[in-house]
Amino acid sequence: MVNFNGNIVENEAFLPLNNRGYAYGDALFETVRSVHGKLLFWEDHYFRLMASMRIMRMEIPMNFTLEFLEAQILRTLESNKLLKQSARVKLTVHRIGAGLYLPHTNDVEFVISVKPLELDFYLLNSDDYEVDLFKDYYVSPSLLSALKTNNKALNVVGSIFANENKLDNCLLLNTNKQVVEALNGNVFLVNGNVIKTPPIEDGCLKGIMRKQIIELIKTIPDYTLDEASISPFELQKADEIFISNVIVGIQPVTKYRKKLFKQEVSKDLLEKLNVSIRLG
Structure with missing residues (x-):
């Protein structure tokens, strides 16, 4: 059942086939994690959508x-009997x-769909996770590149490339040949006690989890955050x-080309993230 x-x-x-989200990618979406009817980081999702x-x-x-939108999501979860477990919620708004x-009008409609998730909280996936660069096409940094629109051709082609090359993910470059994000999320690098992530101006998605991690890092004296371009x-x-x-x-990367990576900071941040969610 969908809403x-x-x-x-x-x-x-x-x-209809002439739906503008389908025909032109004239749509936005938010992917929200629901845990027993609680929408994690819902305010951040809502204000990003607005x-x-x-x-x-x-x-x-x-x-x-x-x-209103929270109530509509909860109605959809209830109709799919997902109020008492974790679920993935997709809220799409199209012109x-x-x-x-x-367009002949700027008015919008919305669609909400939900799918069950197995885990209630975030667990560290310590399995092998290999990435490489996707260099066939590049992200063009602009205000639009930070939005979650239906224009995801680069991510689709990149995902096919990753699958064909037996990779778990790929990192995307912008037109300045800087690393901006992964196919399905933001990217962070750790060097000693410095945690670095690309700035929004480089073309990365204005991710909701990115924001949570940045705020979390700022509260931990052991780590220093650096929002700067990554070569x-x-x-x-x-x-x-x-x-x-x-x-x-948080998904740790275990291998990039011949380099193998640790998972210590990833594990520490994930534990602290779960604690902040329980207390929130």
């Missing part, structure tokens, strides 16, 4: 309040109406590399 504009409907095709809609010049409905590149040459010099997103939390 289409506040109506719970069957999980089947109900959007800011993104303004950038995309979408008309924000008067009823699109924090409370409606006719038109080609130029590919820095990858093999790092003590650790990890990837973040709201579904897995």
Whole structure:
């Protein structure tokens, strides 16, 4: 069951072929982790969505309040019997109406879909996790590159490349040949007690988990945060590399080309992240 504009409907095709999210990628989405009906980092997701809609010049409905959208997500979870376990929630907002590149209206509709997750909290995945650079195409740094839109062709092609080369993930470069993010999350490098991550200006996604980790690092005297550009040459010099997103939390990288990495800081941050969620 999915939630289409506040109506719970069957999980089947109900959007027209001229839907602008399908036809032009004229849509935004938020992937939210729900734990027993609690939406983790919901305020951050909501305000990112509102800011993104303004950038995309979408008309924000008067009823699109924090409370309204949360209630709609909870309704969807309840209709799928997922209020008492963990779930992955996808909230998509697309512009409606006719038109080609130029829409006839800036009004929007929303769709909420949910899927069950096995784990209630974030656990460290210590299995082998190998990455490499994806250099066929590049991220063009701009205000749009920080948004979660339906324009994910680069991520799709990169994921196929990773699968063909038996990699677990790939790191993306921007047009200045700087490392900006992974295919499915933000990237962090650890050197000693310094944890480095690319700035938003380099073209990386304005990730919700990225924000949580940055705020967490700032509270820990043992670590220093550095938001600065990362060159590919820095990858093999790092003590650790990890990837973040709201579904897995922190995913340590164990291998980049011939370099093997530790997981000590990743483990420490993940433990502290779980504690902050329990206390929050």
